[in-house]
Amino acid sequence: MSAVPSFVYTTYIETTADKLWHALTDGDFTERYWFGHRVTSDWQVGSPYKFARQGAGAVEGTVLISDPPKRLAYSWDPCSPDAKRERTSRVTFDLEPRGKIIKLTVTHDNLDEGGKTLRDISGGWPMVIASLKSFLETGHALPADLPSCAAKEKTDA
Amino acid sequence: MRKPEFIYVTYIETTPEKLWEALTNSEFSRRYWWGTEVKSDWKVGSPFALVMNGTTTDVGEVLEVDRPRRLSYTFHHVLSEAARKERPTKVVFNLEPYGKLVKLTLTHEGFEDGSVILDSISKGWPAILSSLKSMLESGTALAIPPSCLGIEGVQ
Numbered sequence: 001m002s003a004v005p006s007f008v009y010t011t012y013i014e015t016t017a018d019k020l021w022h023a024l025t026d027g028d029f030t031e032r033y034w035f036g037h038r039v040t041s042d043w044q045v046g047s048p049y050k051f052a053r054q055g056a057g058a059v060e061g062t063v064l065i066s067d068p069p070k071r072l073a074y075s076w077d078p079c080s081p082d083a084k085r086e087r088t089s090r091v092t093f094d095l096e097p098r099g100k101i102i103k104l105t106v107t108h109d110n111l112d113e114g115g116k117t118l119r120d121i122s123g124g125w126p127m128v129i130a131s132l133k134s135f136l137e138t139g140h141a142l143p144a145d146l147p148s149c150a151a152k153e154k155t156d157a
Numbered sequence: 158m159r160k161p162e163f164i165y166v167t168y169i170e171t172t173p174e175k176l177w178e179a180l181t182n183s184e185f186s187r188r189y190w191w192g193t194e195v196k197s198d199w200k201v202g203s204p205f206a207l208v209m210n211g212t213t214t215d216v217g218e219v220l221e222v223d224r225p226r227r228l229s230y231t232f233h234h235v236l237s238e239a240a241r242k243e244r245p246t247k248v249v250f251n252l253e254p255y256g257k258l259v260k261l262t263l264t265h266e267g268f269e270d271g272s273v274i275l276d277s278i279s280k281g282w283p284a285i286l287s288s289l290k291s292m293l294e295s296g297t298a299l300a301i302p303p304s305c306l307g308i309e310g311v312q
Contacts, residue, residue: 011167012287012301098305126166133287134170138295142168143257 005118006109009125013102015136017095020102021069023136024093033131033141049074061088070095076108078117086112089121104129162266163279167286169259171293173225173252176259179289180228180250183208189288189298197230205230212236217245227251232265237309240274261286277308 023029027038037058041049043066050060061075073092094105111118131142179185183194197205199222207215217231229249234240246267253260268275288299303311
């Protein structure tokens with residue numbers, strides 16, 4: 001077991017790799033299933049990207065791998081002051097066709113043991129990925145919010 | 158070092174009752190679990206079994222039944238000889254209402270060090286629960302080819 005914790009989450013989605021790639025990288029799409037978070041980037045390796053909700057920055061970083069529609073990776077720097085003290089972590093999305101289904105694996109690594117980011121993303125990814133899957137399969141995202149996130153943002157503000 | 162266990166969380170747009178039914182009714186389980194029937198009368202202490210196309214793959218005993226909130230059973234894989242030698246593990250489903258959704262938390266624990274089935278169930282549960290979510294939300298389970306899961310002994 002490595003000393004630095006990582007978080008791995010796998011799901012299977014009835015969609016195509018191209019549609020899933022689009023859903024991960026297009027701000028109009030992320031805003032709908034990622035509970036209002038809009039992503040912007042030109043998705044070139046080395047380019048910046050940013051997630052913002054109602055104009056307020058939430059997470060930002062640099063594109064590390066962009067191999068459509070198979071693999072996307074970016075560094076992960078939450079914009080909250082608490083998380084700023086932690087090391088920059090990394091998110092990798094692997095998209096693998098399995099018959100007519102896509103296997104999506106999200107790996108979030110280089111996290112601080114016991115840090116705020118590890119706590120937040122461990123609760124956040126299952127919800128975001130569940131909403132993404134619903135969005136691609138049924139046409140609508142999950143009718144919910146990220147309560148822990150919203151509550152913490154209010155506390156932070 | 159943490160004790161080996163597998164935890165999976167997902168959110169499903171359904172009701173706790175419907176999700177409970179899907180977890181405990183063999184007609185439902187056959188649809189999202191590659192033809193696997195969950196067999197039990199769901200009373201504490203009663204036997205539990207998974208039967209795939211007539212072959213019993215796993216057996217256990219019902220430990221907790223708190224409909225529609227919490228269900229647990231012991232789990233002992235009996236198809237492969239290596240797995241049969243391991244002690245039974247424990248599966249727990251927690252169903253929590255979450256606004257208009259249900260938060261489902263699966264915990265599978267009690268593995269021996271170097272368990273051969275920990276790897277198999279870690280690959281199997283995400284596929285099974287993804288298919289279950291699809292079935293409850295869209296009406297159609299996922300056609301994931303089991304051979305694609307990379308589980309030893311699964312064709």
